[in-house]
Amino acid sequence: MQRLGLRTVVRVPTTAYFGPKGTFTEQAARALAPGADFLPMPTIPEAVGAVRSGLAELACVPIENSVEGAVSAAMDTLAADAPPVVALAEYLLPIRFSILVRPGLKAADVRSIASHPHALAQVERWIQDTMPDAARRPASSTAGAAVGVQSGEFDAAVTAPVAASHYSLDVLATDVADERDAITRFLLLARPERLPEATGADRTSVIVVLSHQPGELAAVLNEFASRGINLTRIESRPLRNRFGEYRFYLDFDGHISEPRVADALGALRRRSQRVLFLGSYPKAEGNATEVTAPHRAADYELSGTWVAALLRGEQP
Template identity: 70%
Template sequence: MPRTAYFGPQGTFTEQAARGFDERAELVPLPTIPEAVAALRAGDVDFACVPIENSVEGAVSATMDTLAVAEPVVAVGEYVLPIRFSLLVRPGAVAADIKTVASHPHALAQVRTWLGRHLPDARQLAATSTAAAAVGVLDGEFDAAITAPVAATHYPLTVLAGDLADEPDAVTRFLLLTRPGKIPAPTGADRTSVIVIVAHRPGELAAMLTELALRGINLSRIESRPLRARFGEYRFYLDFDGHVSEARVGDALAALHRRSQEVRFLGSYPKADGAASVAAPGTLDSDYDASAAWIATLRGEEPG
């Protein structure tokens, strides 16, 4: 049975995502994202499930920073989870009793309007996770917690309100990480993720993106994070359609490797939405094979 570390404690959205990847897995809750990934790197678990981005609050910086340093890990799957929250209190409590409400900052941001309307006088406090906020309610540290619905199954608290979301279509994307090795086979609906550090000179970012555009590769996400030891310089996180086994993707990665200070491969894996990764005319594997054969004839080389 595989063991999967996840950003805990029990009762987080990440737990729900980890179960979505594999209901049979033994789940190991850890208090922070770096600790979950460290357990994977150390070989204590087979996988780690972490959030990577939210449709309302954007990228999860702790995950991005953790993926960028230390031993490489790669994503082998993604899971997109609709986000709805519950308001948990100690048994017997009512809305008038709530002076403080706690949650992860991303969660508080996604119910800010609801809290302003229903609990305008309650002080909002940050917790390390939605489930940690529930634990804080149990311990008397907070009066209420904004949590994932699954938290109500783990903690003896009362659901005072449910199905909370300022944005009804909000989702969070999660990655299932493992140590480098065999990657998932291409499905035709794949995503590739990399981290790139380019030279700090004019035009390098545009040149990086041009390597993808020239090969007809659809860039679906780009984020930047600072290089902590070099103020004013950044690493770029790229998600784009396609699989490393495709000629166009492999060729683009090779070009990025040639011209960049560093390229870290974060995996090629099936997209959660199943949308096909369509190659533009002239960028199919057969097109690359034909052009390579043509070059071989120019060089007087034997076919094959």
């Protein structure tokens, strides 16, 4: 979509997301790319594929602890032998559900309550307390349950809060969650044309392929430790087609434009058969990363100048 003004042409980016409409992923996509055109895709690989093919500029997918989709699919898609994508931003969404019902319906009148099986499991205690006799009915997604309520198939749906804006249904309850600290993490992905600038509170994500030898991973992690870089997530995935190789997904504090991070990434590249850079982007938590001596940019500048002088035959 293009909006034509007198002096400017503002292009609204198309943002693909793992759909359907009305799910937690839509909610994350709207928070990460406000004002975009949104394009729900049926699977995580298809949402990422929309950016790779140019169908969309941006894609929003869950990367950790999703209610509705297998997150291993996101990691496998990012690692696929396909045009690269990088994260521009991340979003942490507390998983609290809304309960939607047909207009006017009371809790006592609910005979059936529907949602994605994982969402139903996450509000089971609330259902027990509020409508113990309601039949639990599976839906293909939280939003699919809302569609079913609208069509009269079910009385109530367990949904993402954003679903309330798409359907003419009453909100019977909000902020429903048996487990209060369930959080899903989402990434906003784009083609690697330009990277977000460093903010001082950044995270970098990579996938590293290592051979399956004792000490290989420890050696890689030492490259981070020796540069004072804090890892915030690590996860291994076996590569089944190539026996003896493992893929590691790593998140760590810092931005590739910082010398200590660029230096660590270079060391990774020397150690690994394959390193996939998945972007440097602002941390959702927003807390600044403290960088102390000898890991600051100034320390690297000093050491670089010193070595260069030695190479010129000087002894500074």
